[in-house]
Every structure is written in structure tokens, then in C-alpha cells.
Amino acid sequence: MSFRYRFILSFLTIEVIFISLIVFFNFTSLSKLSHSLIEEKIETGTTLFTEMVKTPLIVFDLATLDDQSKSFVQLKNIAAVKVFDKDGRLVSRASIDPTLDIDDFTIFSHDVMKDERTFRLKNVPIVIKGEEIGYAKILFELTESLKIVEDNRKLTFLLIMIEITISSFFAYFIGQRLTNTLNQLTQYAKQIANGDDSTVEDNIIRGDEISILSDTFALMQQKIEERNAKLHEMVETLQEDILQRKELEDKLRFAKNINRTFIESANAIIAVIDRDGVMININPYGERFCGYTQEKIASEPYFWSRFLQPHMQDKVTGIISNARDGNITESFQNAWISKEGVERMFEWSNALVNDENGQMQYVTTIGIDITEQKEHQLALEKAKEEAEAAAKAKSDFLANMSHEIRTPLNGIIGLTELVLKTELEAKQRDFLEKSNISSHALLDVINDILDYSKIEAGKFVLENKPFDVKSVLNNIMSLFEFQAVQKGLTLRLDVSLLESIMIGDALRLTQILTNLVGNAIKFTETGSIFIHVMMTSEDENNVYLQFCIEDTGIGMNEKAKMKIFQEFSQADTSITRQFGGTGLGLAISKQLVTMMGGDIWVESEPNRGSRFFFTTEFGKMKSFTPAMQSEEIAVDPQKLNAIKGSRILLAEDNKINQLVVVELLEELGMVVEIAENGQKAVEYASSKDYSLILMDIQMPLLDGFEATRVIRKLANNIDTPIIALSAAVMQKDRELTSEVGMNAHLSKPINKNELFKALVQWISPKTDSLPTKTVENPITKSQFEGEIEGIDMAELIDRIGNDTEKIKRYMLYFCSEYENIESKIDSLKIGDETFKNLVHTLKGISGNLSMKEIYPLASALEVSNDPDQIKDITHKLVIASVEMVQNIRNFYSEDDEIIQSEVYTREALETYIRELIDDLVQSKIIAPARVELLNKMLKYCVDDDVRERTIEYLYAYEYDEALPLLKNMIGLP
Numbered sequence: 018m019s020f021r022y023r024f025i026l027s028f029l030t031i032e033v034i035f036i037s038l039i040v041f042f043n044f045t046s047l048s049k050l051s052h053s054l055i056e057e058k059i060e061t062g063t064t065l066f067t068e069m070v071k072t073p074l075i076v077f078d079l080a081t082l083d084d085q086s087k088s089f090v091q092l093k094n095i096a097a098v099k100v101f102d103k104d105g106r107l108v109s110r111a112s113i114d115p116t117l118d119i120d121d122f123t124i125f126s127h128d129v130m131k132d133e134r135t136f137r138l139k140n141v142p143i144v145i146k147g148e149e150i151g152y153a154k155i156l157f158e159l160t161e162s163l164k165i166v167e168d169n170r171k172l173t174f175l176l177i178m179i180e181i182t183i184s185s186f187f188a189y190f191i192g193q194r195l196t197n198t199l200n201q202l203t204q205y206a207k208q209i210a211n212g213d214d215s216t217v218e219d220n221i222i223r224g225d226e227i228s229i230l231s232d233t234f235a236l237m238q239q240k241i242e243e244r245n246a247k248l249h250e251m252v253e254t255l256q257e258d259i260l261q262r263k264e265l266e267d268k269l270r271f272a273k274n275i276n277r278t279f280i281e282s283a284n285a286i287i288a289v290i291d292r293d294g295v296m297i298n299i300n301p302y303g304e305r306f307c308g309y310t311q312e313k314i315a316s317e318p319y320f321w322s323r324f325l326q327p328h329m330q331d332k333v334t335g336i337i338s339n340a341r342d343g344n345i346t347e348s349f350q351n352a353w354i355s356k357e358g359v360e361r362m363f364e365w366s367n368a369l370v371n372d373e374n375g376q377m378q379y380v381t382t383i384g385i386d387i388t389e390q391k392e393h394q395l396a397l398e399k400a401k402e403e404a405e406a407a408a409k410a411k412s413d414f415l416a417n418m419s420h421e422i423r424t425p426l427n428g429i430i431g432l433t434e435l436v437l438k439t440e441l442e443a444k445q446r447d448f449l450e451k452s453n454i455s456s457h458a459l460l461d462v463i464n465d466i467l468d469y470s471k472i473e474a475g476k477f478v479l480e481n482k483p484f485d486v487k488s489v490l491n492n493i494m495s496l497f498e499f500q501a502v503q504k505g506l507t508l509r510l511d512v513s514l515l516e517s518i519m520i521g522d523a524l525r526l527t528q529i530l531t532n533l534v535g536n537a538i539k540f541t542e543t544g545s546i547f548i549h550v551m552m553t554s555e556d557e558n559n560v561y562l563q564f565c566i567e568d569t570g571i572g573m574n575e576k577a578k579m580k581i582f583q584e585f586s587q588a589d590t591s592i593t594r595q596f597g598g599t600g601l602g603l604a605i606s607k608q609l610v611t612m613m614g615g616d617i618w619v620e621s622e623p624n625r626g627s628r629f630f631f632t633t634e635f636g637k638m639k640s641f642t643p644a645m646q647s648e649e650i651a652v653d654p655q656k657l658n659a660i661k662g663s664r665i666l667l668a669e670d671n672k673i674n675q676l677v678v679v680e681l682l683e684e685l686g687m688v689v690e691i692a693e694n695g696q697k698a699v700e701y702a703s704s705k706d707y708s709l710i711l712m713d714i715q716m717p718l719l720d721g722f723e724a725t726r727v728i729r730k731l732a733n734n735i736d737t738p739i740i741a742l743s744a745a746v747m748q749k750d751r752e753l754t755s756e757v758g759m760n761a762h763l764s765k766p767i768n769k770n771e772l773f774k775a776l777v778q779w780i781s782p783k784t785d786s787l788p789t790k791t792v793e794n795p796i797t798k799s800q801f802e803g804e805i806e807g808i809d810m811a812e813l814i815d816r817i818g819n820d821t822e823k824i825k826r827y828m829l830y831f832c833s834e835y836e837n838i839e840s841k842i843d844s845l846k847i848g849d850e851t852f853k854n855l856v857h858t859l860k861g862i863s864g865n866l867s868m869k870e871i872y873p874l875a876s877a878l879e880v881s882n883d884p885d886q887i888k889d890i891t892h893k894l895v896i897a898s899v900e901m902v903q904n905i906r907n908f909y910s911e912d913d914e915i916i917q918s919e920v921y922t923r924e925a926l927e928t929y930i931r932e933l934i935d936d937l938v939q940s941k942i943i944a945p946a947r948v949e950l951l952n953k954m955l956k957y958c959v960d961d962d963v964r965e966r967t968i969e970y971l972y973a974y975e976y977d978e979a980l981p982l983l984k985n986m987i988g989l990p
Contacts, residue, residue, distance in 0.1 A: 025189055032184040037177060044173045047248060051166045054255050058094060058262075059139065059157050065089075065265040066155060067143050070100055070109070072276035074143060074151050075368065076383065079108060081279075085272060086111035093261060096136060096156040100143075103151050119156050128159060135159045146370040146378060165251065172247070176240055286353075286363065286384035292377050294318040294337050303384075308356025324353040326360075336367070341377050345369040350387070362388045422463050425974070430456045472608045478804050479612055481811070483638055484523035486562070487512060490550065493530045497546075500538050507545035508538075514552055519560055520636030525609050530564070532602040533629050537568035544569025544626070553632065560637050561615075569626040578619055582607040606631070657773065659782035661686035663708035668698035668724065669742070670716045673830050673862050677767060677817055678711065678742070684818070685773070695719030702728045707737060708780045712759065714743035715857045722757045729758040738779035742767070743861070767865055769816055806904045807897070813867040822949055827866060828905045835859070838898045847887060853879070859898070870897045926954050927987045934983050937976050948972055959986060 066089050073081035086098050090111045097112035097119045112119070122129055122138040129136050136158055143151045280287050286303040290296050296314050304311055307324055314320050319337075322330050329351050336346045345367055354360045363384035370379040433453045437446065494510055501508040530548075537546045549565040573581065582603050610617045614634035621627035665687050669675050675691055682689045690705075692698035696718040702710065710728070714721040721741065728734045741754040741762040754762045761775055802821075804810055805828070817823060838859075845852040860875035874894040881887050933951065936943060948971045955964040963982060970979035984990070 029184055033181055036180045040173050040177055043244065044170060047169055048166055054258065055159060055162050058258055059137065061262045062095060063139055063141050063155060065269055066098065066153060067141055068269050069272050071143055071145055074100065075145060082109035094157050096158045099154045101152055103149060119154055122156060135163050147373060148369065148371055288382050290337060290380045292341055296321045306355055326352055337380060340369055340380050361386050362391045426456060426459060478810065479522040479525055481520055483518060483520055485517050486514065486519055487517040489523050489527055493534055497534050497538060501546060504538065506538060506541055509545060510548045512550045514550065518638045520638060529606045529609050529631065532606045533566040537566050537570065541568045541570030555637065558637055560635050561632060563630060563632050565628055565630050567628045572621045572623045572625045572627050574623050578621060581619060656777045657685055660776060660780040662688065663780050664688045666690050666692060666698060666701055666707045666710045668692045668695060668716065668721065669713045670694055671858055671862060673827055674865055676827060677865050680817065680823065681769060681772060695721060695724030698724045699727045702734050703731050706733055710737060710739045711742045712739050714741060715854055722753060725757045725759055740775055740779065767816060805908045807868055807870050807901050809867040809869050825909060829909065831862065831866060832902045832905050835898050836902050839895050842891060842895060847891060868901060871901060926958060929954060930983050930987050937980050943971055
């Protein structure tokens with residue numbers, strides 16, 4: 018390769034490397050500087066914004082938050098912001114471009130391209146003293162900044178190419194000139210060597226190649242100056258950004274001043290308390306209210322506690338103690354009392370501020386005066402209570418009045434029907450028949466009112482028993498067919514059901530259908546009534562039915578349809594005048610349908626008839642036998658008859674448990690004797706022979722275990738069946754009963770079937786059993802209706818039977834025993850033997866009475882060994898017992914005698930009879946419940962013949978006959 022080309026190649030190589038290194042390092046430095054400035058701008062903006070929003074976020078000042086956000090997005094490179102509280106709720110947002118949605122960006126801390134624009138999303142926490150109070154999402158637009166960097170990169174590469182091109186040209190030119198000169202010099206040297214004296218021309222030796230090189234360096238310097246000018250422009254841009262940063266710092270300082278102004282002018286107490294309980298800062302509002310300066314309040318720990326009510330001081334100061342352990346009570350209400358004695362109620366919001374080690378440093382608190390709000394709230398609660406009391410009084414009045422009217426009305430109807438069976442003149446019969454019709458119409462009205470009052474008072478309970486829907490519908494058809502024929506109407510039934518046996522309340526379904534079909538016949542003069550029934554859906558446990566009663570009657574307009582299901586409402590007053598009625602039937606039907614889990618509605622047009630729809634939810638019967646519709650005991654009746662008259666000893670110290678067991682046993686014809694404690698049980702067992710002994714475990718004087726051990730040693734009781742009857746159902750209790758010689762263990766609450774099975778299993782049929790007295794009771798027991806809150810009435814009725822007076826007697830006895838349970842427990846030492854006995858007894862009673870809140874609490878308390886848990890459960894048990902007593906008292910609002918047992922003192926009987934005599938003398942009606950109570954009280958006190966005649970006279974309203982018998986009982990003339 019010739020010298021010229023080696024020179025050109027070497028020159029170009031050195032030139033390219035040298036220029037490339039210079040440009041590369043310049044570009045790299047400039048790029049790093051540019052990106053560093055971008056990152057600094059982002060960090061500065063992030064820091065600035067979090068500082069701007071800290072104060073308004075902690076005081077939840079949304080307006081200030083929005084202002085700060087809007088001012089922030091006005092800054093250069095800020096596209097959008099969102100602020101969230103610590104629970105992740107959006108509290109503020111702002112955007113400079115409405116088309117941008119910050120939620121479209123999900124990648125944090127990396128550049129993201131969107132619509133040929135470059136963005137970066139930052140997610141930063143908002144922290145005060147190490148505690149995160151929220152976080153912010155900030156979207157930066159980097160398009161312009163990155164464009165400058167990109168332009169510089171392109172310019173740099175362009176310069177490199179230009180430099181290479183120029184260098185190549187000049188290298189070639191210089192090389193050529195240099196080699197030409199060298200060739201001439203060589204030629205001249207040769208000429209000199211050959212003796213040629215020719216001289217070198219000036220233009221060959223004047224150094225043109227150096228001039229070219231100089232010119233080339235001059236051009237390179239020019240380009241470098243141009244790049245420096247560009248760099249200077251970028252520096253000016255960065256300086257402008259720095260100025261903007263200072264401007265942001267000024268705004269932040271301004272925001273801090275605003276926050277300080279807000280705190281100082283806030284119409285609330287804002288304070289800071291350190292870990293020693295010193296209120297180191299309080300705003301002017303707090304100073305004015307308390308009547309002390311900030312310096313005075315901060316002069317000693319807990320100086321501020323003197324503003325609290327005495328009973329709240331320990332609780333509130335305890336908040337600071339808990340805060341030192343990292344626990345903060347975020348909000349509560351209490352009153353502060355100023356130096357002048359002014360008391361105001363405040364709602365406090367607290368926040369814990371920790372140091373860098375995570376230890377409590379301060380508690381910040383804000384107290385807002387809610388005195389007027391609290392007074393308004395109390396006034397509303399009082400008004401609500403008064404309204405509820407008025408509604409209850411109305412319901413009670415309706416129920417009582419309906420009951421009091423229905424009682425003599427039943428007498429009128431009964432006597433009228435008796436007279437109608439005698440020989441009468443035609444006119445007399447006509448009058449009495451009309452009177453009878455009117456009496457039945459009045460009774461229907463009273464029944465509607467009574468049903469409605471029960472529903473409104475919440476004492477109406479649906480049954481849940483198997484029944485045949487088709488049977489109900491057939492009964493409805495039988496009931497109304499004659500009425501329809503009388504009016505010349507056609508009554509038709511269409512049933513689309515695969516299965517007709519369901520679980521629900523057949524009586525109330527009949528009531529709904531009776532109301533709707535009765536109305537259809539009442540308001541239809543010509544045409545037909547069509548009853549449609551279909552299943553709409555079903556699931557594993559339930560069947561959903563739709564009923565439709567369609568008629569061709571008078572129909573109704575939209576206004577009438579809107580109020581047709583309201584109580585005491587009919588389509589218009591002319592209907593009441595023409596057809597009669599209270600307007601309660603459909604209201605009651607709507608309530609019943611709702612209780613059945615359905616809905617009711619009507620479709621109708623005037624003179625085009627009506628279609629009443631209602632839906633119901635019934636339980637699905639997976640298997641069914643006719644016996645399921647009865648309440649027969651699952652024990653062979655012949656086996657029960659075989660042991661009737663057996664003598665049974667019941668060792669039980671609790672009155673209610675005595676009553677429950679005795680009534681169950683006497684229902685089967687057993688002869689029962691009661692021992693109130695284990696010692697009595699031993700005495701009775703040693704002197705008499707019993708077919709079976711029911712033994713409670715926990716009793717005074719001698720418990721069930723010891724009593725059984727002693728009884729087993731008696732010669733006449735070695736093989737007598739002894740059954741434990743106790744609320745203690747742990748395995749160890751069952752093992753102990755076996756160890757001491759008991760044959761079986763029945764748990765409380767008492768299960769009737771289990772008890773009867775045990776009797777059949779352990780009592781051997783004997784021919785010498787005691788005779789039982791079978792008395793034909795002339796009084797029909799009234800069935801319990803309603804619901805006592807806290808008691809599973811269905812379970813209770815299944816256990817002891819559906820007898821109103823019996824249930825009432827048990828309930829009121831519970832009240833008398835546990836009305837003062839709080840003082841009883843307060844007088845005991847929690848955990849000692851007396852306390853345990855009280856809990857055990859309460860467990861047994863509450864179980865037998867199906868008290869669904871008290872029983873599990875007493876059960877848990879009996880087995881607990883944790884002192885803190887015992888204290889907590891005891892507190893809940895006392896509250897539940899007090900509420901139960903109140904619920905029972907509320908349910909039995911009449912001023913009746915508190916019945917505690919089947920045995921009545923002579924004084925109680927005389928007092929009750931005198932009250933009856935006084936009422937009879939004043940011609941007052943004696944309610945059936947009072948007559949039934951008298952029957953129970955006289956059962957063991959007077960001759961059966963006298964008792965039965967007295968009761969019969971009272972039920973027949975023959976008070977003149979009953980009065981002398983009552984007077985004779987207590988020796989009155």
C-alpha cells in the first residue's frame with residue numbers, strides 16, 4: 018500500500034476515533050445530566066406535592082386538597098394527580114388534560130408511551146412522622162424533556178457523520194498534496210543528487226498541508242462552539258426548572274402558613290399530647306374554651322384531665338397509656354368542662370405519631386363540638402320511644418278491646434243459637450237470625466282487629482308443620498261454593514303442582530285465600546271466580562308457589578290499587594257503604610304473605626274485574642307420612658299405659674324445673690313426690706318404695722352423687738332405677754353418674770320424648786301401681802299465641818305443651834327468681850361454690866324454658882376457667898337475664914297474679930276470690946283467663962263438684978248463680 022493511502026487511512030482512523038470519543042463523552046455527560054435533571058424534577062415535584070397535601074389530608078379538608086391538587090397540575094411536566102386516604106378511598110383528583118385518565122397507567126416508576134407522548138407514573142406514600150396517612154398517584158409528562166435529549170443525540174450523530182466526511186476529504190487532499198510535495202522533493206533531491214541546481218518552488222515548501230489541518234481544526238472548533246451553545250441553552254432550561262422548584266417551595270411554605278392559619282382559626286379543639294401526657298400544643302379555640310393558656314396547660318402532665326367529667330378521667334387518660342403500647346382509640350365522644358363550668362360534648366378524632374424507631378411520640382387530637390347535635394339526637398330518640406310507646410299502646414288497646422268485646426259476644430252468639438233451637442214464632446226467629454248474622458259479622462270484624470293488632474305488635478307467629486295444599490284449596494272451594502251459587506257465579510279451581518305436601522302454616526294460608534276469594538265473590542255480580550295455583554320454582558329445601566284469584570267484578574282504578582293493601586282502607590267510601598267491611602282483610606293478608614316470604618299485588622281495571630296475585634315460600638317435604646301432621650309422642654302408647662300410676666321421686670331444688678317435670682309426668686298419669694334437696698331424697702327413699710327416682714346433681718345439703726350413694730345402701734333401693742336429671746352434660750359428669758350407681762343420665766333442658774323413653778325403659782309394669790284419678794276437665798286450655806323475645810317458643814311448647822297459663826306461670830316465676838340477679842351476683846365472689854351453683858341452676862332453668870341467649874352463656878360460664886373470660890361472660894349473662902325479665906314483663910302487661918307453683922296459699926286464694934266477687938257485684942265481665950286461673954287455684958282446695966259448678970256458671974255468664982258459691986268459699990254471707 019502506498020504511503021499516501023496509509024497516511025489517509027491512519028489519519029482518518031485517528032480523526033474518527035478522536036472525534037467520536039469527544040462527541041461520545043460529551044453526549045453521555047449531557048444525557049446523564051439531562052436524565053438526572055428529569056429525575057430531580059420528578060423527585061422535587063413528588064416531595065413538594067406530598068408536603069402540600071399532608072395537612073389538609075390529616076384534617077380531611079377536601080376543599081383545600083382539591084385546591085392544592087389543581088395548583089400542582091398547573092406546573093410544567095405535571096399531567097394529573099390523585100390523592101387517596103389510608104383506607105384507599107379517593108379524596109382528591111386533578112388533571113391538566115381531560116382526555117388523560119391516571120387509572121389507564123398501571124406501571125409505576127417507568128416511562129410509558131401513550132399517543133406519542135411519554136409519561137411516568139409515581140405512587141408515593143404520604144407520611145407524617147413515620148405513619149402513612151394516605152398515598153398519591155402523580156403522572157409526569159416527559160415528552161418535551163426527552164425530546165431535547167433525543168434531538169441532541171441525533172445532532173451528535175449528524176456531527177459525527179459530517180466530521181467523518183470532512184476528515185475523509187481533507188485527509189485525501191492533504192495526503193495528495195503531501196505526497197505530491199514529497200514526490201517533488203524527492204524529484205528535486207534526485208535532481209540535486211544528479212547535480213541539478215533547480216530550486217523548490219515556494220508553494221511547495223510553504224506548508225499548505227498544515228494550513229489545511231489548521232483550517233480543519235478551526236472547523237471542528239466551530240462545531241464544538243455550536244454544541245457548547247446548545248449545552249448553554251440546556252443549562253438555561255435547567256436553571257428555569259430550578260426557579261420553578263423554588264417557586265414550588267414558596268407555594269409549599271404558603272400552604273404551611275395556610276394550614277397554620279386553619280389550625281389557629283378552626284372552630285374545634287386541636288391539640289398535641291406527648292408520651293408523658295403533656296398537652297404540648299393546643300390551638301386558640303381550645304385555649305378560649307378551657308380558660309387556660311397553652312403554657313399553663315403544658316405546665317404539667319395530664320393537666321388537661323381536669324377538663325373531663327370525673328367518671329371519664331381514667332378512661333380518657335388510659336388512651337395515652339394505650340398509645341404508648343402502639344394502640345390508639347381513633348374516635349370517641351365525651352364532655353369537657355371549662356374553667357368557668359361550661360360543659361360541652363365533643364367528638365374526638367385521634368392519630369398516633371411515631372418516631373423513627375416506631376415508638377409513640379405524639380397523639381394528635383381534634384375535638385368537634387357536637388353538643389347541639391347530641392341534644393337533637395337525644396330528642397329524636399325520645400320522640401322515637403314515645404312514638405313506639407304510642408304505637409304499642411294502640412296495639413295493646415286494640416288487642417284488649419277486641420278480647421273484651423269478643424268474650425261477651427261469644428256468649429251472645431252461643432245463647433242466640435241455643436234460643437234458635439227452641440220453638441219460636443216466625444217473627445222472633447227472623448229477629449234472632451238477623452241478630453245472629455250481625456253477631457257473626459261483628460265477630461269477624463273483631464277477629465280482624467285482633468289479628469292485625471297481634472301482627473303489628475310482633476306477637477303473631479306462623480306455624481311450620483306439614484300440610485296438604487290441595488286439601489286447603491278444596492276446603493276453600495267447599496266453603497265458598499254455596500255463596501257463589503247463591504249469586505249465580507261460577508267458582509273454578511286450577512292447580513298445577515307436582516307435590517302438594519309442604520311445610521308451612523295451613524291456617525294462615527286459608528285465612529289469606531278466604532279474604533281474597535270472599536272479596537272476589539262480594540264484589541262480583543255476574544261471571545266467575547277462578548283460583549289458579551302454580552309452582553314458580555324450587556330449590557333443595559323450599560318450594561315457591563304463586564296464587565291468583567281472578568274475578569269478573571267491579572274492578573278498580575289506579576288510585577284505588579295504590580291504597581287497597583293499607584289498613585282500614587277500601588277502594589272508596591261508597592264501597593264501605595255498599596259492601597261493608599273494616600278494610601283490614603287485605604292489610605292482614607299482605608302482612609301474612611310477607612311473613613311467608615312472598616309478595617302480593619293486584620292487576621285491575623274498572624268494570625273489567627281484578628286479578629289478585631300472591632307468592633309464598635313453603636318448606637319442601639322430602640318424605641311424608643300422615644303421622645307427621647300430628648304431635649304424637651314417639652313412644653309406644655301401650656307401654657306408657659302399662660306404667661301409668663307408677664310412683665316417682667323427683668329430687669330437684671329448683672321450682673321451675675319441679676313444675677316442668679311434674680306436669681310432664683302427671684300428664685302420663687304418674688304419681689310424683691318432690692324432694693327439695695338430696696337429704697330429703699334420702700329420707701323419702703328410706704321410708705317409701707318408688708318405681709323410679711329422678712335425681713338432680715347439684716342440690717343443697719346433699720348433692721345428687723352423695724344422695725345416690727346413700728340410697729344404694731338402703732335395702733329397699735338396691736335395684737331402684739335412678740336417673741340423673743341435670744344440666745351437667747360433660748363426659749366426666751356422665752361417668753360420675755355411672756360410678757355412684759345411677760342407671761342413666763338425662764340432660765337439661767328436658768326433652769319430653771327422651772324422658773318418656775327413659776320411663777318406659779326403666780320402669781317395670783306392675784299390677785299394684787297406684788290408682789290415678791282421671792278428671793274430665795270442663796275447661797279448654799287456651800293455646801299460647803305470640804312471641805317472647807329471647808325464647809324459642811316452638812321448642813318450649815314442644816317441651817311442656819301449648820298451655821297459656823302454664824307458660825305464663827313459668828315465665829313469671831323466672832322473673833321473681835332472677836329479677837335482681839345483678840345484686841345477687843354482686844354479693845357473691847366470682848368463681849366460688851355459691852356462684853357456680855347459681856350459674857348451674859340458671860343454666861338448667863334457662864334450658865328448660867328455651868331461653869336461647871341465656872342458656873349458651875350460662876353453659877359457657879360453667880365450663881370456663883379463664884378469669885377474664887368469666888368476668889366478661891358474667892357481665893353478658895347479667896345483661897341477658899335483665900333483658901329477659903323485662904321482655905317477659907312487657908309481654909305479660911296485665912296486672913295478673915304472679916303464679917309460682919301449683920300450690921296456692923289460703924290467703925292468696927281468699928284475696929283472688931274477693932277480687933272476683935267485687936267485680937261480679939259491679940256487673941263486670943270476668944275474662945276466661947281469670948276463670949281458668951280460679952279453676953287451677955280451687956283444684957286442691959274445694960270439693961270437685963262445687964268447683965266444677967262454679968266454673969260452669971262463670972263461663973256461661975250466670976254470675977248470679979256463681980256469686981253465692983264464691984262467697985260461701987271464704988265464709989261471706
